[in-house]
Amino acid sequence: MAAFLNNKRSSLLISIFAGFIAILVAGGAAWFYWPQIAKYITPPEKPDHLTLTPARFTDLDGWQSDNMQPALVAFQRSCERMLKRANDKDIGPDPRMGTVAQWRPACETALAIDTQTIRSEDLRTYFQTFFNPYRAGNNNDPVGLFTGYYEPELRGSLTRHDAYQTPLYLKPDDMIDIDLGAFRDELKGQKAVGRLTGSKLVPYFNRSEIEAGALSNRELELVWVDDAVDAFFLQIQGSGRIVLDDGSILKVGYAGTNGQAYFAIGRELIKRGALTPKTVSLQTIRQWLHDNPDQAEDVMNMNASYVFFRQLPGDPDAGPLGAQGVPLETERSLAVDRRFHAMGVPIWLETRDAMNVDRNFHQLMIAQDTGGAIRGPVRGDIFFGPGEKAALHAGHMNRQGQTYLLLPRSISIADSATNRQDKN
Incomplete structure (x- = not known):
């Protein structure tokens, strides 16, 4: 009998131990496969969506004090x-x-206004007469990120010689822009860029491949510049002035991108401990790249996105042409995400000053440009103009803010959390 009880006790202990092991194994398996399991039980993030909430001009902080003449100049061009x-x-x-x-x-009516003589209060009356404000939101979240850009000035030559060894390329003719929305409705507004190899469409060359010579000997060099780091930042800005070795000015502007994902290399420098979130800026990133030439190329190549240029016509002293094809106005032209916004729309911006977080930057802007890093319904890039002061402000501009779109009074948008882009 005792032997029987001992056997039963042993069997029970073995069963308990086996069950415990099974739980551990199952738990370990669940933990191992959790990323695969989680995607089926975790609600997906909402896709970006522009919501527009009716507002009043009295809701626009600083509306009564803004000097709107420069904004009107920009709006007239649009x-x-x-x-x-x-x-x-x-x-x-x-x-x-x-x-x-x-x-x-x-x-x-705007085109008939004399920008030199109109008073600010009369200009405010004009906008209040013809427009209604709508607060922009990303799924009703009104807060977004606002950065800055400027018009760089580089030294260059139309021929390759001496220090002029870095090319700015024209847009290649084998680059294919693909509108994904033509294939699926849910991909409307999304694009891809590729090239054909035989009968197969593949992604276009990334930055590393282009820098290694993928586009060499194809007569795509628009101009040669003397600083690879400056050329890198010119691609981020999208347009600039090249002072040629004969003293003349060549204005260049955005012609297209290779379609590869944009990567902000400042993140990598923070990760490496070279910079901190408080010290990272356009100026500190540029300085690090110049101070570390042995690492600079590899770091820049982490940003696979590559921008192609074209020569811009017109007055060399005028602002660069934005995506709408009109000259940009200093601190009045705003780059936006064209998936959500239309070029030429007046936008009231409320954010903080680039150099002083305690000072407001509340003023009327005009949507006239876009950029590869400008993604989202409440996202903007302020054009700060040409020169070193503009570069300083652009490099430090990284603020939260909100916007109000001014739309003609003949347009009526209901106050709805679900107002959709496919409805008027």
Whole structure:
């Protein structure tokens, strides 16, 4: 009997131990496969979506004190461009922004205004007469990131010699821009860039491949510059002035991108301990690259995105041409995400000053440009103009803020948390 009880006790202990091991194994397996399991039980993040909430001009902090003449100059340029299109055309990808016909009365009136003589209070009356403000949100979250850019000035030559060894490339003719929305409705507004190898479409060359010579000997060199780091930052800015070795000025602007993902190399320098979140800026990144030439190329190549240029016509002293094809206005032109915003729309911006976080930067901007790093409905890049002061402000501009879109009164958008881009 005792032997029987001992055997039963042993069997029970073995069963308990085996069960415990099974739990550990199962738990370990669950832990190991958790990333695969989690994606089925974790709600997916909401895709970016521009929500527009009706507001009043009294909601716009600083509206009464802004000097709007420079903004009107920028808006007039946008209107001239906009009114060249047919009346029934939407002004942008989102039908809620309206048609050219709906913008025509406001634009024609703006073009008749003398920017030199109009008083600020009369200009405010103009905007309040023709427009209604709408607070922008990303799924109703009104807070977004606002950065800055400027017009760089580089030294260059039309021929390769001496210090001029870094090319700025024209857009290659084998680069294929693909509108993914043409294949699937849910991909509307998304694009890809590739090239053909035989009958197969593959991603276009990344920065590392281009720097290694993937585009050499194809007569794509627009100009040669004397500083690879400056050329890198010119691609981030998108346009600039090249002072040629004969003293003349060549203005260059954005012609396209290779479609590769943009990577902010400042993150890598923070990760390496070379910079800190408080010290990272355009100036400190540039200085580090110049001070560490043995590592600079590898770090820059981490940003696979590569920008191609074209020669810009017109007055060398005018602002660079933005994505809308009009000269940019210092501290009044705003780069936005064209998946959500239309070029030419006045946008009231409320953020903080680049150099003094305690000072407001509240003023009227015009959406006139875009950029590869400008992603999201509440995301903007302020054009600070040319020169070193502009570079300093652009390098330090990294602030939270919010925006209000000014849309013609003939456009009516309901106050709804779910107002969609496919509805007027």
